Amino acid sequence: MATIKDVAKRAGVAVSTASYALNGVKKVSPATVAKVQKAAEDLNYQKNGIASDLKRTQTNTIALMLSDLSGPYYSELIKGVQEVTSANGYDLVACSSIGGEQSTAIKFLKEKRVDGVIVLAHNISDSMIVNAARENFPVVVLDRELESDHVLQVEVDNRHGGFLATEYLIHNGHQNIAYISGPYNSHDNNKRFQGYRSALEQYNITYQSKWKISGDFTRESGYRATKMLIAQHHLPEAVFYANDEMAIGGLQAFAEKGIAVPENVSIIGFDDIQLAEYVSPPLTTIRQPKYEAGALAVHLIFQLLTSESVDRHYNLATELIERQSVQNNA
Amino acid sequence: MATIKDVAKRAGVAVSTASYALNGVKKVSPATVAKVQKAAEDLNYQKNGIASDLKRTQTNTIALMLSDLSGPYYSELIKGVQEVTSANGYDLVACSSIGGEQSTAIKFLKEKRVDGVIVLAHNISDSMIVNAARENFPVVVLDRELESDHVLQVEVDNRHGGFLATEYLIHNGHQNIAYISGPYNSHDNNKRFQGYRSALEQYNITYQSKWKISGDFTRESGYRATKMLIAQHHLPEAVFYANDEMAIGGLQAFAEKGIAVPENVSIIGFDDIQLAEYVSPPLTTIRQPKYEAGALAVHLIFQLLTSESVDRHYNLATELIERQSVQNNA
DNA sequence: CTGTTAGCGCCTTCAC
DNA sequence: GTGAAGGCGCTAACAG
Numbered sequence A, B: 001m002a003t004i005k006d007v008a009k010r011a012g013v014a015v016s017t018a019s020y021a022l023n024g025v026k027k028v029s030p031a032t033v034a035k036v037q038k039a040a041e042d043l044n045y046q047k048n049g050i051a052s053d054l055k056r057t058q059t060n061t062i063a064l065m066l067s068d069l070s071g072p073y074y075s076e077l078i079k080g081v082q083e084v085t086s087a088n089g090y091d092l093v094a095c096s097s098i099g100g101e102q103s104t105a106i107k108f109l110k111e112k113r114v115d116g117v118i119v120l121a122h123n124i125s126d127s128m129i130v131n132a133a134r135e136n137f138p139v140v141v142l143d144r145e146l147e148s149d150h151v152l153q154v155e156v157d158n159r160h161g162g163f164l165a166t167e168y169l170i171h172n173g174h175q176n177i178a179y180i181s182g183p184y185n186s187h188d189n190n191k192r193f194q195g196y197r198s199a200l201e202q203y204n205i206t207y208q209s210k211w212k213i214s215g216d217f218t219r220e221s222g223y224r225a226t227k228m229l230i231a232q233h234h235l236p237e238a239v240f241y242a243n244d245e246m247a248i249g250g251l252q253a254f255a256e257k258g259i260a261v262p263e264n265v266s267i268i269g270f271d272d273i274q275l276a277e278y279v280s281p282p283l284t285t286i287r288q289p290k291y292e293a294g295a296l297a298v299h300l301i302f303q304l305l306t307s308e309s310v311d312r313h314y315n316l317a318t319e320l321i322e323r324q325s326v327q328n329n330a
Numbered sequence C: 001c002t003g004t005t006a007g008c009g010c011c012t013t014c015a016c
Numbered sequence D: 001g002t003g004a005a006g007g008c009g010c011t012a013a014c015a016g
Helices: A004-011 A015-023 A030-043 A049-056 A075-087 A104-110 A126-132 A158-171 A187-202 A219-231 A244-256 A290-305 B004-011 B015-023 B030-043 B049-056 B075-087 B104-110 B126-132 B158-171 B187-202 B219-231 B244-256 B290-305
Strands: A061-066 A091-096 A116-120 A139-141 A151-156 A177-181 A212-214 A238-241 A266-268 A285-287 A313-316 A319-321 B061-066 B091-096 B116-120 B139-141 B151-156 B177-181 B212-214 B238-241 B266-268 B285-287 B313-316 B319-321
Touching: A004 A015, A004 A030, A015 A030, A049 B049, A049 B104, A061 A075, A061 A104, A075 A091, A075 A290, A091 A104, A091 B104, A104 A126, A104 B049, A104 B091, A116 A290, A126 A139, A139 A290, A151 A158, A151 A290, A158 A177, A158 A187, A158 A238, A158 A266, A158 A285, A158 A319, A177 A187, A177 A219, A177 A244, A212 A219, A219 A238, A219 A244, A238 A244, A244 A266, A290 A313, B004 B015, B004 B030, B015 B030, B061 B075, B061 B104, B075 B091, B075 B290, B091 B104, B104 B126, B116 B290, B126 B139, B139 B290, B151 B158, B151 B290, B158 B177, B158 B187, B158 B238, B158 B266, B158 B285, B158 B319, B177 B187, B177 B219, B177 B244, B212 B219, B219 B238, B219 B244, B238 B244, B244 B266, B290 B313
Parallel strands: A061 A091, A061 A116, A116 A139, A139 A151, A151 A313, A177 A212, A177 A238, A238 A266, B061 B091, B061 B116, B116 B139, B139 B151, B151 B313, B177 B212, B177 B238, B238 B266
Antiparallel strands: A091 B091, A285 A319, B285 B319
């Protein structure tokens, strides 16, 4: 591969001149620029971005860490990230944290391969993040609570969302409300559960641990958890699934046993994923402002990069989406 | 940030020794290794990946170019890419080609920031790809036909898939079959259309251009195209949508006009996206072996990287998935 | 306006 | 087993 040296030589100028010409620094006469460009073309020269990054000690790109590139994840959120990033003339790469310490995400987090990072990958540990973040290397976390310098936190109000969901069920006349949880180490899940608990409390319904069954946010786990619920003989009047995927798994389990939703049992999810309105019955759920969360995250990164001071913590509101999976018994 | 120089100094050894120690090259006494590691830890040293890549002239990562990171795209395909990449100890980054010449995808394609590239982004031009590919920089295209050195092509048999879909409609007794196309510049679309034409021909049904309406693969365009079809008064017996998204848009348009699917009109899609089995009625469609395509693509990259010689072109078979959107009138 | 030169941080011969 | 030194390809002072 041709280097800038080759170009300079062929154009009969010094490397610096070639560099200036190629990068549009206006110190070079038009004639020289033309000569250099011609030479570059002849040699099919392409700059080595790595060398350039090394020299400039910045990459102009930010990374989005996802727990799994193949989703299903929040496409609205990514859209927000993408749009704001490119609007600021930066590049965006997405990488996955599958593989733990060996993963691409961790490598990018540690090795200064990007100028900033947005984390949406619960399997990256807090300490990993805290160690990586530093001045001039901001990281924004979207999936956890984390107090540390140089790390910002934007989250949607999962607690309030959990409260809204539960309250809605209660307002519709349900008292025995099961909660199918996400993984124990999920911050989102814990907040949603807190919201559930506090709604019960506020309406003087005593919490019963038999109504809490654990899942892990996958459709499969929602299916299994629901089967267990059904096996317990005494069905609750309603069930609150900590996310939509699990609710869809639950829908399937109920269907297999001939239990009608919402006639025999009401269900509500969380997230408002695209599928939610297509399943049958359409799923009532809690929507998160995902686009805004993504856009805000990038926005904050740029503010930190320009050393503006910003708040450390942001909390975005959730919203109830009424569809047809909850029956009104009130 | 601490550099390897700082580590060496603190450990009281030469830089080279520190490098060896840190990279596990067994030339260094255990005692020295310990000293170096201690120093690195004290300084919170992290290697600069960019510098390391520059020196080694390879990055150990491959890039996946998508036309839009926020999807909707083929998660199965990405899974295939992801798994094979990490199984080979390489890293994977995804980037988008939104923004054309300015996009991250183009930058990575040109600037040798990765060791190989997989393209699934129709808006990247052929010439861009041809210019970028070279020895030791393999690129695999999954979305087009392209003959050139150092670029490989794996595609699913869209033509045959189009044929299968159309033939299935014909076997079910339909004669007037509309085709809602994807964008004209889409290779996939053109192949599917060819399959449609050849099935008609084989069964002696004359092609009528009034049955071809153009869309652009979006749900919205399928909706609009279907509205136009309906406005033409004379409805076809069946319609073949060049992809599932458009078919879903069509479903909505038919529903709004009270036209029952499949009783009044049969429809078939292409892709077998996840939603396909959830819409109502469940969509009959053509499935592509997406996981295999992704896995194969990466596999080929590694073969090229190790200078093995491989075929230039791969064609994967498609399969008809029968659900309930086609009525048997035969 | 153009050329010389010194690194960016790391790896890796090559001597010792 | 350890150290000195030369780049990888590029940018950006600094001189001229």
